[in-house]
Amino acid sequence: MGEQGYGAVGVIGLGSMGLGMAQSLKRAGFETIGCDVSAAALERFAAEGGGTTQAAAELGPQCEAIVSVVINAAQVEAILFGADGLAAAMRPGAIFLACSTVPPTFAKQTADRLAERGVLYLDAPISGGQVKAAEGALTIMASGSEAAFAKAGPVLDAMAETVYRLGDEAGQGSSVKMINQLLAGVHIAAASEAMAFGIKVGIDPETLYEVICKSAGSSWMFQNRVPRILTGDYHRPQSTVNIFTKDLGIVLDTARQHSFPSPLAATAHQLFTMAASAGMGGDDDSSVARVYERLSEIELPGDH
Amino acid sequence: MGEQGYGAVGVIGLGSMGLGMAQSLKRAGFETIGCDVSAAALERFAAEGGGTTQAAAELGPQCEAIVSVVINAAQVEAILFGADGLAAAMRPGAIFLACSTVPPTFAKQTADRLAERGVLYLDAPISGGQVKAAEGALTIMASGSEAAFAKAGPVLDAMAETVYRLGDEAGQGSSVKMINQLLAGVHIAAASEAMAFGIKVGIDPETLYEVICKSAGSSWMFQNRVPRILTGDYHRPQSTVNIFTKDLGIVLDTARQHSFPSPLAATAHQLFTMAASAGMGGDDDSSVARVYERLSEIELPGDH
Numbered sequence: 001m002g003e004q005g006y007g008a009v010g011v012i013g014l015g016s017m018g019l020g021m022a023q024s025l026k027r028a029g030f031e032t033i034g035c036d037v038s039a040a041a042l043e044r045f046a047a048e049g050g051g052t053t054q055a056a057a058e059l060g061p062q063c064e065a066i067v068s069v070v071i072n073a074a075q076v077e078a079i080l081f082g083a084d085g086l087a088a089a090m091r092p093g094a095i096f097l098a099c100s101t102v103p104p105t106f107a108k109q110t111a112d113r114l115a116e117r118g119v120l121y122l123d124a125p126i127s128g129g130q131v132k133a134a135e136g137a138l139t140i141m142a143s144g145s146e147a148a149f150a151k152a153g154p155v156l157d158a159m160a161e162t163v164y165r166l167g168d169e170a171g172q173g174s175s176v177k178m179i180n181q182l183l184a185g186v187h188i189a190a191a192s193e194a195m196a197f198g199i200k201v202g203i204d205p206e207t208l209y210e211v212i213c214k215s216a217g218s219s220w221m222f223q224n225r226v227p228r229i230l231t232g233d234y235h236r237p238q239s240t241v242n243i244f245t246k247d248l249g250i251v252l253d254t255a256r257q258h259s260f261p262s263p264l265a266a267t268a269h270q271l272f273t274m275a276a277s278a279g280m281g282g283d284d285d286s287s288v289a290r291v292y293e294r295l296s297e298i299e300l301p302g303d304h
Numbered sequence: 305m306g307e308q309g310y311g312a313v314g315v316i317g318l319g320s321m322g323l324g325m326a327q328s329l330k331r332a333g334f335e336t337i338g339c340d341v342s343a344a345a346l347e348r349f350a351a352e353g354g355g356t357t358q359a360a361a362e363l364g365p366q367c368e369a370i371v372s373v374v375i376n377a378a379q380v381e382a383i384l385f386g387a388d389g390l391a392a393a394m395r396p397g398a399i400f401l402a403c404s405t406v407p408p409t410f411a412k413q414t415a416d417r418l419a420e421r422g423v424l425y426l427d428a429p430i431s432g433g434q435v436k437a438a439e440g441a442l443t444i445m446a447s448g449s450e451a452a453f454a455k456a457g458p459v460l461d462a463m464a465e466t467v468y469r470l471g472d473e474a475g476q477g478s479s480v481k482m483i484n485q486l487l488a489g490v491h492i493a494a495a496s497e498a499m500a501f502g503i504k505v506g507i508d509p510e511t512l513y514e515v516i517c518k519s520a521g522s523s524w525m526f527q528n529r530v531p532r533i534l535t536g537d538y539h540r541p542q543s544t545v546n547i548f549t550k551d552l553g554i555v556l557d558t559a560r561q562h563s564f565p566s567p568l569a570a571t572a573h574q575l576f577t578m579a580a581s582a583g584m585g586g587d588d589d590s591s592v593a594r595v596y597e598r599l600s601e602i603e604l605p606g607d608h
Contacts, residue, residue: 104505127519139519164515172507176515179502183494183521186568190490193568197555198483200564201408203476211468211480215431215443217487219523251501260504260600264490264497267571296564 006154007064007094008033012056012079014041017126018069020133021099021159025067026050028136028158035059060089065155066096069126072246073102076110092118095151099126099140101181103250104171105257111144111170120148123170124156125177129238137161141180143172178254181247182265187221188244189268189288194222195229196292196300205230205301225286232302237284244272244285310458311368311398312337316360316383318345321430322373324437325403325463329371330354332440332462339363364393369459370400373430376550377406380414396422399455403430403444405485407554408475409561415448415474424452427474428460429481433542441465445484447476482558485551486569491525492548493572493592498526499533500596500604509534509605529590536606541588548576548589 011022014036022045026032033051035058036042042052053059056079059066066086068076076098080087090096096114098107098121111121122144132138138159142149143166156163166172194217198208209226212218228234248269255262271288278294280287293300315326318340326349330336337355339362340346346356357363360383363370370390372380380402384391394400400418402411402425415425426448436442442463446453447470460467470476498521502512513530516522532538552573559566575592582598584591597604 141515162518164511166507166511166515175502175505175507176512178505179498179507179512180516180519180521182501183498183516183523183526186490186494186497187521187523190487190494190568193490193566194483194487197486197559197564197566198479200562201479201482201558203470203479203483207468207470208480208483211445211470212484212487214466215484216524216528217484217491219487219491219526220520222487222523224520254505255501258504260501261596262497262501263571263575264494264568267567271567292565 006030008051008062009155010035010059010063010066011069012036012059012066013069013071014038014045015069016130017133019045020130021067021069021138022050023048023134024136025155025158030155030158033059033062055084056086057084057089060086061091064091064094065152066090066094067099067155067159068096069099072100073106076100076102080110081113087114087117087119090117090119093120095120095122095148097122097124097152097155099124101125101177101247101250102174103254104174104178105254107174108169108171120145120151121170122148122152123173124152125173127177127180132161140164141166141173141176143167144170178250182251182262184221185244185248185272186264186268187219188225188285189271191219191222191226192229192271192286192288192292195226196289196296196298199298199300200296228284228286229289230301232300232304234280234283234287234290234304237282239285240282241272241275241285241287242281245269245276245281248272310334312355312366313459314339314363314367314370315373316340316363316370317373317375318342318349319373320434321437323349324434325371325373325442326354327352327438328440329459329462334459334462337363337366359388360390361388361393364390365395368395368398369456370394370398371403371459372400373403376404377410380404380406384414385417391418391421391423394421394423397424399424399426399452401426401428401456401459403428405429405481405551405554406478407558408478408482409558411478412473412475424449424455425474426452426456427477428456429478431481431484436465444468445470445477445480447471448474482551482554485548486555486566488525489548489552489576490568490572491523492529492589493575495523495526495530496533496575496590496592496596499530500593500600500602503602503604504600532588532590533593534605536604536608538584538587538591538594538608541586543589544586545576545579545589545591546585549573549580549585552576
């Protein structure tokens with residue numbers, strides 16, 4: 001028995017975002033079942049009284065809504081349509097909320113395939129980080145049919161502070177998220193280039209941060225990520241380099257499909273790729289600053 | 305007789321910024337003398353009761369402080385040290401406030417050359433735009449000697465809301481301004497790439513602007529410049545494409561002096577250069593979006 005007679009809700013992928021979202025759903029009164037390949041992740045949620053399973057397909061018969069917070073499109077594809085796939089096990093009329101950042105075309109195609117089985121799909125990429133996930137205060141960039149929004153409503157309310165309703169087709173939410181990631185990725189890389197260059201020409205980095213935050217060169221990412229550069233805090237990632245090689249990869253793939261030039265996204269993607277290539281893929285995404293350090297005679301702040 | 309017994313203040317370059325700064329100085333009680341090669345610019349200031357001259361050297365014997373708001377380092381060089389140069393005409397103990405964005409090394413060298421004549425130099429690049437210039441509410445990123453700050457104090461107070469004191473040598477203020485311009489230029493170009501790509505994939509641009517402004521992809525420049533893209537307002541520039549080909553040029557020249565890599569600044573510089581090459585050099589700097597339009601089958605909003 002869930003909130004207001006709503007059926008059980010499954011959450012696939014109990015990483016830092018998914019766990020917080022599952023906690024928010026549970027707190028809102030939903031019977032919540034977490035699914036992850038990691039036994040440790042499941043134990044964490046079980047300890048809080050949550051339901052658990054390692055097999056996504058098992059969620060199918062039980063759940064009215066399934067929230068997917070896995071890494072990428074390949075994982076969504078495997079979970080839904082791979083061996084022992086979830087798609088075949090879901091109830092007609094149930095909904096799949098796809099919260100990963102995926103290519104817009106993948107979102108559209110997946111929605112169409114689930115529609116053939118009578119399963120609803122909400123294109124629902126998320127933004128806000130793990131703290132807001134745990135608070136049920138995410139931003140969700142959503143698109144989908146009237147029926148999908150109606151079915152997803154109570155679930156969205158439990159997870160999000162802001163739900164943008166961006167269109168009546170899957171893919172539109174993912175398109176807006178993609179553009180956000182283009183900007184976010186370029187801005188993190190630009191913050192790294194700027195701080196590293198400032199240090200190279202002899203500016204005190206704390207002063208530079210303070211002045212830029214109040215000037216026309218500021219960005220949300222500059223304000224959010226540069227403090228990690230100032231303390232050398234690269235090994236407790238809130239978001240990793242690998243996320244941006246992936247998300248800027250989606251930007252570049254989609255741009256290529258449209259024959260659309262994206263020189264800044266391409267340059268930023270190369271910088272994140274350099275960081276990943278240097279072994280920093282699992283580190284905080286502000287590690288792009290360490291690429292500049294490794295290539296020059298500067299010393300970044302902190303002990304990293 | 306100026307404010308509190310301070311001598312006359314000269315302002316060289318009565319463009320949109322310089323005129324506002326001259327007005328702010330006059331309002332604060334300084335005897336203010338404007339200098340410009342344009343007779344029309346001088347007439348505008350004379351009509352408000354300001355003093356005027358077309359010859360910068362004439363300011364020398366009269367002024368205790370001279371504020372330079374010309375376009376670039378080459379103009380500063382010509383005014384100070386060219387034929388009938390101002391440097392030789394300035395009084396010992398007077399101050400030259402250099403407000404243009406110039407290479408940090410140029411600021412240092414110019415300060416040293418003026419010091420040989422007993423003239424003070426304040427490295428004082430400005431930020432804030434023409435409205436804040438007219439309100440006396442600029443941000444100034446300043447560096448210089450104790451004596452330079454002491455002499456400049458009342459003049460800075462009349463022009464600025466915020467004065468960052470960034471070091472005791474000329475060049476440090478220009479270095480911080482240079483980093484700010486690196487970020488500002490990359491962010492304008494990224495905003496253009498993002499909006500154009502969003503339109504290409506079918507997102508409503510007004511909606512995209514609204515969502516991004518509240519998301520992690522936002523920047524000061526995105527919020528400030530995209531409204532011009534949404535209205536197609538490129539021909540009443542508040543800041544031009546040419547400003548950023550120049551300022552990112554300073555970034556690239558300085559980076560090259562230090563053998564420092566700056567791939568994002570270089571890419572953004574190419575995008576502004578494309579805009580200038582396409583005849584948009586005197587247009588609003590958000591015209592980078594029109595580069596993407598010209599290279600693709602999108603149509604930007606507005607009638608431009």
